[in-house]
Amino acid sequence: MNQNIALLDHPLIQHKLTLLRDKQTGSKEFREMVSEIAMLMCYEATRDLPLKEVDIETPVALAKAKVISGKKLAFVPILRAGLGMVEGVLQMVPAAKVGHIGLYRDPESLHPVDYYVKLPEDVREREVILLDPMLATGGSAVEAIHVLKRQGVQHIKFMCIIAAPEGMKTLTDAHPDVPVFCAALDNHLNEHGYIVPGLGDAGDRLFGTK
Numbered sequence: 001m002n003q004n005i006a007l008l009d010h011p012l013i014q015h016k017l018t019l020l021r022d023k024q025t026g027s028k029e030f031r032e033m034v035s036e037i038a039m040l041m042c043y044e045a046t047r048d049l050p051l052k053e054v055d056i057e058t059p060v061a062l063a064k065a066k067v068i069s070g071k072k073l074a075f076v077p078i079l080r081a082g083l084g085m086v087e088g089v090l091q092m093v094p095a096a097k098v099g100h101i102g103l104y105r106d107p108e109s110l111h112p113v114d115y116y117v118k119l120p121e122d123v124r125e126r127e128v129i130l131l132d133p134m135l136a137t138g139g140s141a142v143e144a145i146h147v148l149k150r151q152g153v154q155h156i157k158f159m160c161i162i163a164a165p166e167g168m169k170t171l172t173d174a175h176p177d178v179p180v181f182c183a184a185l186d187n188h189l190n191e192h193g194y195i196v197p198g199l200g201d202a203g204d205r206l207f208g209t210k
Contacts, residue, residue, distance in 0.1 A: 002172050005180045006044065013040050013183050017161065021199045027208040031084055034133060034206060037161055037183060038088030045129055045159055045181045046073070046093070071155060074099055074126040078144050079116065081203040082131040085159070089131065099123060101130075101144045112143040124152035133202040135163035135182070136195050138170030145175045161202075162186055164195045 019025055020033045052069035055062065073093050077083050079102040086098060102116030120126065130144055141158055148156055158171065159181045166189050171180065186195045194200070204210035 002168075002180075004172060004176065004178070005168065005182065005185075007185060008041055008044050008181060008183050010040060010044075013037055016040075017183050020161070021197065023200070025205075027205060030205045034084040034161070034202070035088035035091075038085035038131070038159070039091050040088075041159055041161070041181055041183060042089040042092040042129070045157055071125065071127045072096070074120050074123055074128045076101055076119065076128055076130050076144070076148065078103060078130065078132040078140055081133050081206060084133060084202070084206040085131040085161075089129070089159075097123075097126070099128075101147055103140045103143055105139070112139045114143065114147055117147055119148075119151055123148070124154070126153070127155040127157070128153050130156060130158045131160075132158075133161045133206075134195060134198070135160040135167040135171060135180075136189060136193055137164075138167035138174075141167070141171050142174045145171075145178055157181065162195055162198055164189045164198075167195075 016033050016037050049068050050070040051066040053064050054067050056065050073096040075086060075089050075096050076099040077086050079100055097120040099119035100116060101114060103112045103114050106113050128148055132141060135141055145156055157179045161183045163182045163185050168185060186198055188196050190196050
């Protein structure tokens with residue numbers, strides 16, 4: 001396993017992931033589960049944030065305590081399914097800024113094309129966590145990271161809930177400098193580009209569009 005890939009096997013994540021996969025889970029519960037899993041994954045993805053010591057006064061005494069220092073965070077969901085993860089991560093880091101990257105696949109070249117990019121003005125000064133529930137072929141994630149790098153972002157992490165081995169290889173080959181946080185590495189992609197066993201189309205299940 002690539003040392004830049006973190007598979008998060010915490011029991012709470014795995015339990016919620018099972019509910020997420022179940023085809024009987026409706027859109028309301030699906031949205032809640034995606035948000036909750038993202039929140040738990042964010043806990044792990046931010047484990048290496050630097051701390052600094054500050055002086056505070058508790059109700060009892062003066063004390064030295066720790067706060068996060070260094071670069072501030074930005075979360076960037078890949079539209080549209082990545083939107084489902086935003087609320088959960090903001091529960092953990094309410095002060096983070098949020099950008100958006102929209103991509104579609106060109107029907108002729110099959111390459112991803114960005115149709116919408118809106119990022120914080122100071123994004124290059126921030127550590128960016130890119131969000132997408134599914135890493136299937138890897139094309140969208142690779143292009144979204146290219147978009148961030150073209151904007152001058154130097155510190156990027158990618159967070160997905162389920163990945164296919166094909167997409168994981170594509171991403172890590174294209175951007176070996178980007179750590180990947182993932183809750184499950186599934187078996188393969190089928191002929192339609194769906195992750196097996198996966199959970200179907202995350203966007204459709206989040207927003208009830210199918």
